[in-house]
Amino acid sequence: MASCLSRGSGSGDATGSGFPPRLYLITYLVPGRPLGLYQAFQCLLEKLLDCESRLIVESRWSTPPSGKPDPFTSNEVDLGFMCSTGYVRFLDEKNPNIELFPLAPIHIHPSIENSPVYFSDVIVRKEKATLFKEFVDLKGHTLGINDAYSLSGTFSILSEVKKLGYNATFFGNIVQTGSHIESVNAVVKGSIDCAAIDCMTLQMMLKKQPNLEEEIHVVTSLGPFPVPPIIVNKRLPSEIKNKIVEALSDIDQFPEFAEQFRKNGVKGFGPVDSLFFNRTKELMETIKNEKLYPPYY
Numbered sequence: 001m002a003s004c005l006s007r008g009s010g011s012g013d014a015t016g017s018g019f020p021p022r023l024y025l026i027t028y029l030v031p032g033r034p035l036g037l038y039q040a041f042q043c044l045l046e047k048l049l050d051c052e053s054r055l056i057v058e059s060r061w062s063t064p065p066s067g068k069p070d071p072f073t074s075n076e077v078d079l080g081f082m083c084s085t086g087y088v089r090f091l092d093e094k095n096p097n098i099e100l101f102p103l104a105p106i107h108i109h110p111s112i113e114n115s116p117v118y119f120s121d122v123i124v125r126k127e128k129a130t131l132f133k134e135f136v137d138l139k140g141h142t143l144g145i146n147d148a149y150s151l152s153g154t155f156s157i158l159s160e161v162k163k164l165g166y167n168a169t170f171f172g173n174i175v176q177t178g179s180h181i182e183s184v185n186a187v188v189k190g191s192i193d194c195a196a197i198d199c200m201t202l203q204m205m206l207k208k209q210p211n212l213e214e215e216i217h218v219v220t221s222l223g224p225f226p227v228p229p230i231i232v233n234k235r236l237p238s239e240i241k242n243k244i245v246e247a248l249s250d251i252d253q254f255p256e257f258a259e260q261f262r263k264n265g266v267k268g269f270g271p272v273d274s275l276f277f278n279r280t281k282e283l284m285e286t287i288k289n290e291k292l293y294p295p296y297y
Contacts, residue, residue, distance in 0.1 A: 021049065021240075026056040026071055027081040028063055029228055032146065032180040032201040037105075037264035038081060044257040045079075048247050049240060059179065062228075063089070063149045072097045072233050080231040084280040085151050087229050091274060091281075101230035101241075103248050103269040104276075107200055108262065116270045117224035119199040120152035123187055129217040132194065135160060138219070143171040144183040144192035148292055151280055153180060156222045157196040159286045167290050174292065181205065188215045196222065200265055226277045 023045055027038045035057065042055045056077065063086025064070040071077040073095065090098050104116035111119055124132045132138055146153040161170045168174060175192055177183045183195035184205055199221065206212050232241060248269040251258045261267070 021051045023049070023051055023053040023079065024056065024077045025053060025079050025081075026058060026077045028058050028061055028083065028086070029081050030057050030059055032062075032198050033081075033228075034204060034264045036260070037266060040257060040260035040264060040266075041079075041081075043260065044247065044254065045244065047254075047257070048243060060147075061149055062086070062147050062151075062153075065149065070095070070097075072231065075233065075235065078233045078236050081228060082231060083149060083151050083228050084226045084277050085149050085155060085284060087231060088277055088281050088284055090231070097234050099232050099234050100272065100274060101232050102245060102271060102273065104227050104229050104272045105261075105266040106268045106270045107227070108265050108267045109199060109203055111199065111221065112224075114270070115224075116227045116272055116276075118152070118227050119221045119223035120156040120196045120225065121199050121202050121221050122157065122194060122196050122219045123184065123202070123216045124194050124219055125187055125190060126215055126217040128193070129219075132217075132219050135220050136164060138194050139166075139170055140172045141193035142173045142175060142191075144175050144177045144186050144195040145292075146177060146180045146183055146195075148176070150180075151225055151283065152198040152223075153183065153196050154292070155280075155283045155287065156225065158290060158292075159283045160222055162286055162290070168292055184212075184216065188212070194219070199223075204265065225283075226272070226280055229272065229277065 025038065025042060030038065038055055042053050045051070046053050062083040064082065066089065072080065079101070087100065106112070106114060106116050107118060122135065143157065148154055158168060161167065164170070177186050180197050180201040183192070184197055184202065186192045187195055247254065251261060251268055
């Protein structure tokens with residue numbers, strides 16, 4: 001698959017040459033974040049740049065997995081949405097093919113003010129709320145994680161365990177569920193005891209399933225953490241990048257798309273730079289030598 005960057009003369013495709021570019025987008029955040037959010041980006045970019053686009057959904061991981069070619073290096077995508085752990089890994093690897101988009105989503109959530117951050121809600125079944133009054137009470141019980149690369153589902157909770165002087169053996173067992181949504185469902189069914197859930201995923205599920213509030217209890221909220229960033233293929237012409245920045249800096253100038261973003265939990269976009277993701281880097285450093293599935297003796 002070739003991105004718009006390998007078609008024609010690059011920036012000329014985006015500036016009125018009569019050959020509109022085709023942008024390729026990829027998200028690693030569905031189903032935990034709504035597909036409609038990334039379709040809103042897709043629709044906005046098509047309108048803004050007078051181009052076609054394709055949206056790739058990769059739901060097996062929350063970032064490009066280590067040890068596999070990433071789609072920026074292979075020039076398969078132009079923009080990507082991923083967990084910040086993937087971006088930090090790209091920085092550590094000095095990946096020459098990516099750059100951070102200078103804006104990130106500001107979410108609509110009671111715990112979030114006007115900053116591109118989010119939280120991780122540690123949940124249990126409501127009927128067990130008296131058993132799990134605080135985080136340390138989870139010791140010896142079964143944890144569910146969405147995937148090994150997730151900041152909110154894995155790194156957040158393991159770093160909290162590390163603060164208490166333990167490693168992953170703090171939990172009696174760790175089960176990978178495949179997504180935040182499946183982690184919530186597994187808690188409700190009782191197949192796991194606890195999970196750390198992206199607060200935006202939990203809010204989305206509670207909105208769609210009001211009765212869920214009677215099934216789960218939030219023991220504590222971890223964070224705030226930097227939101228999943230937008231990553232740009234470094235080969236993308238600056239004219240295109242600047243145009244997207246101008247649009248997202250004041251999304252209300254496009255009422256139709258602003259409404260689509262609000263429906264999917266985003267009220268606007270705030271500035272970010274590499275230093276903004278130092279919190280992610282700190283968490284990754286904290287547990288970099290820890291095994292997710294250590295031996296139990």
